[in-house]
Amino acid sequence: MTTPSRPDTARNASPYLYGTELEAVSQVLADGQYGHTAVTEQFEQEIARYLGVPDAVAVTSGTAALHCALLAAGVGAGDEVVVPSMTFCATVQAVRAVGAIPRFVEVNPDTLCVEPDAVLAALTGRTRAVLPVLYGGRAVDLGAANDTLHERGIAVIEDAAHAFGSRLNHLRVGATGALTCFSFGPIKNLTCGQGGAVIPRTSAEARKLRGLRMLGVVQSQAERQATTGYTVDGFGLRYQLSAINAAIGLAQLRRFAEAEKTRRELWCAYRDALRPVDGVTLVDVNVSHSVPHLCVVRVRRREQVFRLMKERGIAVGVHYPPNHLQEAFKPWYRPLPVTEQVGEEILSLPFHQHLTVAEVHHVAASLADAVAQAQAGGAQ
Structure with missing residues (x-):
């Protein structure tokens, strides 16, 4: 019996080309x-x-x-x-x-x-x-x-x-x-x-x-x-x-209608898969009016969740570290407590047109496990 292949969620986003x-x-x-x-x-x-x-x-x-x-x-x-x-x-x-x-x-x-x-x-x-x-x-x-x-x-x-x-x-x-x-x-x-x-x-x-x-x-x-x-x-x-x-x-x-359709479908697949997951909040892009570019969630204990997802071979990222905290922009610092809070919680999930819905479900399930593990570790 053949073993099912593992979804390829480790690859980073790359240009999606149509061949033309x-x-x-x-x-x-x-x-x-x-x-x-x-x-x-x-x-x-x-x-x-x-x-x-x-x-x-x-x-x-x-x-x-x-x-x-x-x-x-x-x-x-x-x-x-x-x-x-x-x-x-x-x-x-x-x-x-x-x-x-x-x-x-x-x-x-x-x-x-x-x-x-x-x-x-x-x-x-x-x-x-x-x-x-x-x-x-x-x-x-x-x-x-x-x-x-x-x-x-x-x-x-x-x-x-x-x-x-x-x-x-x-x-x-x-x-x-x-x-x-x-x-x-x-x-x-x-x-x-x-x-x-x-x-x-x-x-x-x-x-x-x-x-x-x-x-x-x-x-x-x-x-x-x-x-x-x-x-x-x-x-x-x-x-x-x-x-x-x-x-x-x-x-x-000339193929952009396909990009629009695929990106919306993938974002909606994430939304549906993550809806029952405790401890995960999806950043809303107003998908009915948007061509989504990112799929971003907010999680507690982000650093642990990030590490656990990477260990599972999933290419998560952070978009973006707040700029008012960057050394280059220090002269214009203003306290922004909301931005500082979300800056510690945001996590970008794999999101590109090479993904399949099956891979989206794999990412969502892995995220649910990672969040639960991070929360359990923090409670000890």
Whole structure:
């Protein structure tokens, strides 16, 4: 009799490819033009069409998108940016890259996203932007804060690195009026291998962003090839998305409905499997409106549970250690008791499109055992 194979939950998340990416990249390589080309511009157009917005500006990464968006919004030295501490450090490093000051705020412990009242309470006379993080793929609705932010000229710049494809009510994230930044990194909902995009609010902002991502040069590649010169109209960086990466993104976008379906099904499988487990709280991503990027739980005695899960060969992680406790951001420390508490409890479960529902159930059962073992050990 054959022994059933053990579910492969030890592997870390890796890009999920559909098979068409290789042909798309091969075509770019055969064409011999690897920089920002018409392929990049086609990717921008198709992203904009998918989101239902007039324009999208592709860049090299989600961090580059945040950096460019902050610059385009006029955020600079000495300005304050309201930002949750519960995010990847890239969010805060982008704030520091423009010389601005992070003003850390609490998150809702059930969603790990900021709430309007926390944002309003954090505003000062120096606040120039609010940077909500769409944690795990959940859209953030600042609701009652929006009128105040608009009246005070404070930009809303969304870190939507986790949230490509998600919705706020009936609108896709990116189409809700904020200056939205996406990541198309290796393991994001949609990957370019490496890449990102900014969704501008106006045509003037789109032009500004295109200059910023191309060393201040405002002409497209086709326009530059048709003349003997080009114009540099301001500061810029080398943040343009290569045709190779754009080709991967185009292939991914054409299959994105599959990613959306699979990610929702896997998250719901975790939700159902974990519902009866004592001592485990699932962080809510509002799955009916989201394309989930993470599956995160809160557990007591997290360090013991983490170790026990690793011993069982399950690739758990922590997203993220709170930034206001990091040495690099110590000058801007504020006490955030909710964030500090959840920072000691959060545990990311394996979540990627290579998973099967059977593997999800294996992870959930292992987590139940690990939590029970950790609690029993703590009671001794």
